[in-house]
Amino acid sequence: HEPIWPPRLVESPGLYGGLEGYGGILTLGGSDTREAYAFIGGQLRFRYDYYEVGGWYEVSDHPDKQTNDDFRAFGGFLGAWLPYRGWVDFEIAATVGARNWQSTDTRYDGSGYDVSTPTLGLRLGVSDRTSSMAPMAGRIGGQILFAYDLNPSDESWEQTHEIEGETITDQGKTRVGGFTLGIALVLGFDYGGKPVKSSPVASESP
Numbered sequence: 001h002e003p004i005w006p007p008r009l010v011e012s013p014g015l016y017g018g019l020e021g022y023g024g025i026l027t028l029g030g031s032d033t034r035e036a037y038a039f040i041g042g043q044l045r046f047r048y049d050y051y052e053v054g055g056w057y058e059v060s061d062h063p064d065k066q067t068n069d070d071f072r073a074f075g076g077f078l079g080a081w082l083p084y085r086g087w088v089d090f091e092i093a094a095t096v097g098a099r100n101w102q103s104t105d106t107r108y109d110g111s112g113y114d115v116s117t118p119t120l121g122l123r124l125g126v127s128d129r130t131s132s133m134a135p136m137a138g139r140i141g142g143q144i145l146f147a148y149d150l151n152p153s154d155e156s157w158e159q160t161h162e163i164e165g166e167t168i169t170d171q172g173k174t175r176v177g178g179f180t181l182g183i184a185l186v187l188g189f190d191y192g193g194k195p196v197k198s199s200p201v202a203s204e205s206p
Contacts (some may be wrong), residue, residue, distance in 0.1 A: 007087030016047040018139060018190030022058075026145070026182025031152065032174040033101070034069055037061060039182065045077075047190075052081040052091060068112070073099040073147070077123060088128045088141075095121035099149060101176050107157040108174075115155065115176045121147035127186060136191040145182045152177030 023040040041058025055076045062070035075097015083089040097119045104112040127141025154173040161168055 005086050007084045010083045010085050013047070013049060013083050014193045016190045016192035018045050018047070018188055019043075020045070020139065020186050020188025022143065022184040022186040024143075024145075024182050024184030026180045028178055028180050030178030031176060033103075033176060037071070037180075039184075041073075041184075047081045047192075050081055051079075052093060053078050056095075056097075068102070068104040070103075071099055071101045073097055073119065075119065075121075079123070085132070088126050091123070091125040091127075093123045093125075095119070095123060095147065097121070097147070099147065099177070105157075107159045108155055113153075113155040113174075113176060115153045117149040117151040117153070117177050119147045119149055121145065125186065129190070135193065136189060138189050139186070141186045143184045143186055145184060146180070148179045149177035 019042070021040070021042050023038070025036060025038050027036050028034060037060040039058050039060045041056055043054055043056035045052055045054030053076070055074070057072075057074040059072050060070045062068045075095050077093040077095040079091060079093025081089065081091045099117055099119050101115045101117075102112065106112065123143055123145050125141055125143040127139050129137045129139050131137040153176050155176050156173050157171065159170045161170075
């Protein structure tokens with residue numbers, strides 16, 4: 001039997017498949033739109049030994065009823081997975097995807113803007129499986145997500161108003177897209193791997 005303590009990297013962890021949902025908050029930099037967003041998403045991943053590959057889709061909130069400013073994003077990731085026996089699992093993955101920024105603010109050509117851009121990013125995660133004994137188990141963890149828009153856009157806007165009977169037209173440009181840094185809680189389940197049998201020396205050092 002393999003002792004559980006102290007934590008050690010699992011040898012040949014095998015193949016896992018998992019489905020997870022996540023949600024959190026992120027900050028947007030390099031842009032003239034909102035500085036912060038809440039978001040939710042889902043991801044499907046496959047892990048083999050110390051590698052992982054998968055895909056994800058996420059959407060943001062849009063609390064401003066006037067502008068309805070939000071985004072949608074999707075993509076894939078490829079990276080490393082480091083599962084530790086008797087402790088938590090770590091992961092790091094590079095991402096390639098696309099993101100669509102939208103707004104219904106009528107200052108932008110009367111109907112809003114719709115900007116799509118490819119993205120590159122990085123995901124760092126830590127999680128734990130609810131059971132090492134069963135092939136299917138729940139998983140809970142957290143992630144730090146970074147994404148960079150490769151093709152942001154400067155969207156022109158125009159707004160007309162009256163001051164003391166005189167019509168004034170203001171014009172300008174808004175940078176849409178930039179880079180985001182977020183943190184998310186992840187909940188889901190996975191199936192696979194090699195179940196661990198309980199050991200009477202689980203609490204003893206090897």
